Amino acid sequence: MSSGDNITGELPQDDAYDLDRKLVAQILEAVEQGDQQTLTELLEDLHAADIADLLEQIDSTERTRLIHLYDREFDGEILSELDESIREEVISILNPAVLAEAVRELESDDVVDLLEDLEEPQQEAILDVLEDADRVAVEQSLSYPESSAGRLMQREVVMAPEHWNVGQAIDYMRASEDLPEQFYHVVVVDPRAHPIGNVTLGRIMASRREVPLTDLLEDTFQVIPADQDEEDVAYAFNQYHLISAPVVDGEGRLVGVITIDDAMIVLDEEHEEDILRLAGVGEESSLADKVIETTKRRFPWLAVNLVTAVLASLVIALFEETIARFVALAVLMPIVASMGGNAGTQSLTVAVRAIATRDLTGSNVWRVIRREVLVGLVNGVIFAVVMAVVGIVWFGSPALGGVIAVAMVINLVVAGLAGTVIPVLLEKAGIDPALASGAFVTTVTDVVGFFAFLGLAAIVLL
Amino acid sequence: MSSGDNITGELPQDDAYDLDRKLVAQILEAVEQGDQQTLTELLEDLHAADIADLLEQIDSTERTRLIHLYDREFDGEILSELDESIREEVISILNPAVLAEAVRELESDDVVDLLEDLEEPQQEAILDVLEDADRVAVEQSLSYPESSAGRLMQREVVMAPEHWNVGQAIDYMRASEDLPEQFYHVVVVDPRAHPIGNVTLGRIMASRREVPLTDLLEDTFQVIPADQDEEDVAYAFNQYHLISAPVVDGEGRLVGVITIDDAMIVLDEEHEEDILRLAGVGEESSLADKVIETTKRRFPWLAVNLVTAVLASLVIALFEETIARFVALAVLMPIVASMGGNAGTQSLTVAVRAIATRDLTGSNVWRVIRREVLVGLVNGVIFAVVMAVVGIVWFGSPALGGVIAVAMVINLVVAGLAGTVIPVLLEKAGIDPALASGAFVTTVTDVVGFFAFLGLAAIVLL
Structure with missing residues (x-):
């Protein structure tokens, strides 16, 4: 076939x-x-x-x-x-x-x-x-608004009044001329056309004719407002394992039904968008795009990154004299910034993902921030020891080793803090954290990384 | 409710x-x-x-x-x-x-x-x-093997022999004592129990009793081998918009059925895994993890990044004398490396995602590589002009402006190339490109970025 x-x-x-x-x-x-x-x-x-x-x-x-x-x-x-x-x-x-x-x-x-x-x-x-x-x-x-449940739903719904029994539902469906091509539930509605529950066709098949439909309602039942964002619809299907859900208008009246296959497509698109946004790629990009379109989509994030990088350079420029006297600083300084950037990306990705899945909420945000800071501290101390040894062995300078070690701890703690707090604040401000967190977090870890390392060096080594 | x-x-x-x-x-x-x-x-x-x-x-x-x-x-x-x-x-x-x-x-x-x-x-x-x-x-x-279709399926299946008509199927279901709680299809099987198609309960309801089931088979029908990886199962459900699919053993006999709600959960998990792996976070991490577990999961990627960063430092160390004479180089050098790292991350994320969705294949890999290189070239030229101006205005040195401009173009072209080729090669080698691409690509863009910038500076400025 x-x-x-x-x-x-x-x-x-x-x-x-x-x-x-x-x-x-x-x-x-x-x-x-x-x-x-x-x-x-x-x-x-x-x-x-x-x-x-x-x-x-x-x-x-x-x-x-x-x-x-x-x-x-x-x-x-x-x-x-x-x-x-x-x-x-x-x-x-x-x-x-x-x-x-x-x-x-x-x-x-x-x-x-x-x-x-x-x-x-x-x-x-x-x-x-x-x-x-x-x-x-x-x-x-x-x-209906773009990306709303109203756009996603199909209008063909099989419904039954709440006083019907299995026999009446079967007779109605058998006699009906225009049932939808694919349907899995009968939506039971009250006299004002408000949906009160779903009955699967399978349960109707398995039940005696005299059983009331209201005895067969599924445990899990969600009513979707027609103006709800499709992202929330996909979340509800995924969270509550829905197969289909009735869509209602502002008065709560049944206007359509959304099935899981449509929700699955939305879920897939939302994930794609998150992954691409986290990487600073315009979310509608595709392999079939032409060079010019692709360049345009990639450009804005690179431009933001250029500003970030220039900011970091301004910090370095503050310490030109120190670097001129100890060139080893120029050799080692990217390490601190790079480690901070990576640790920050780890924290922010976990935070962005947890916000998307509604797992990071007011109930646990402080505990998560504390955890990220502690993780930064522990990893910071381990890598501080490693870099202190590298600094001493490579450049023969315990002072330099100490400076890079302390800067490493500071930057990894800051990375854990910024990587969690920034996405949470962006979300509160109504900005998609997947889109903007990266630029902010990297700016923080670059600036703090260079400032901590070169500033400490200026104090200790001069 | x-x-x-x-x-x-x-x-x-x-x-x-x-x-x-x-x-x-x-x-x-x-x-x-x-x-x-x-x-x-x-x-x-x-x-x-x-x-x-x-x-x-x-x-x-x-x-x-x-x-x-x-x-x-x-x-x-x-x-x-x-x-x-x-x-x-x-x-x-x-x-x-x-x-x-x-x-x-x-x-x-x-x-x-x-x-x-x-x-x-x-x-x-x-x-x-x-x-x-x-x-x-x-x-x-x-x-069944871990993460296989056999683990995912339910064993309760409603099946009907291929010679039955709608009336026989309805009578069978009405008389049956132990239909599954939830089912949406009747699987039509041949005498050897090989599934030959699905009929939805909706179509059975909508058809006259004498219609043969084989006239009502759904157009889209996929048979899933029990040992197939669940990632492929989720892909099939998403690609072909399946609601349920029969699972067969090595001889092609029906052993169970997978429904879309299970496939949706797998799809969601696979996405989560990809996002977290791209960010260098162990994939099973969760907000509820303790500090020690989280530290352990984040550590390996940071350790890899440290090696990468030290490699970059070794490149910088080659040019210590040059930097000692022109400290402006130390100020500007992180910009070239950072832009390359970001452009490389953009390319690799698009490539990793396209490999996961089977959109990047032997048929278009060369065209995609060419496109990424050209995008790197165009963006590289734009940012080269910007940085040349910055170099001249800030440090008053056209030579320095020229050096950073050329290095920028080189590094962005290399970023596009490495960002596409590395994930493709990792995939061919059987390594998950989401997991390992980042470290390789960043190493390339850091090393090339510092080498091109400082190397050119050594030639032009000395």
């Missing part, structure tokens, strides 16, 4: 689900030859998500040719799966008739997802090809 | 799902007072996952008291939700009778998850309290 079996079967365990290189080569060969039949056969067994990956991995000339050759076989699922960075390019390459056909195949929530990231003219081109009913549904979804 | 409604209702949007500080204070007050009734009432409405979070956030004295006071109310779900770092502590605090009761409530796959991370004596204590049938099921699961 699916290509996955194939791929998994042929390759060693480690490469499970990698795109087969041989297959990619055959596909590119068919594109090169303009061999439409072979291309169609090769792509036929691939899942849309794998075709999308393939399109992302080949270069833009190959991509254009492949899409023209594949032509009418191109389906909407592939568009849905494509990374935003090349989605616009692909849409502009597609023959308008093929695009219209592809979009019409999609469920309305997938169309919303597709439209969100497009520029106005492309958005309208796509809205124009939709049938009226779909178009209205899509426009309603787009009326 | 659930506390979530409550919490969401009372707090502003941003704090959705945070543990309410007031509630935490009330709980700790009840613990302090030894007021069992109030404590039980306060915890009654909380989800097990939230109680586990609470136990992680309070200190160990409070934790012990709370658990003793809560006593028989303590249930197995809380144990399941607890972070490994304090799970052992909690198990050793629990009254053995309470522990036995708590464990007996759990599904067998949750018991497996619980046992995996415990030491031998605690494992046996728990196995001892299980009923024979459960114990056998748990021991069978534990016979």
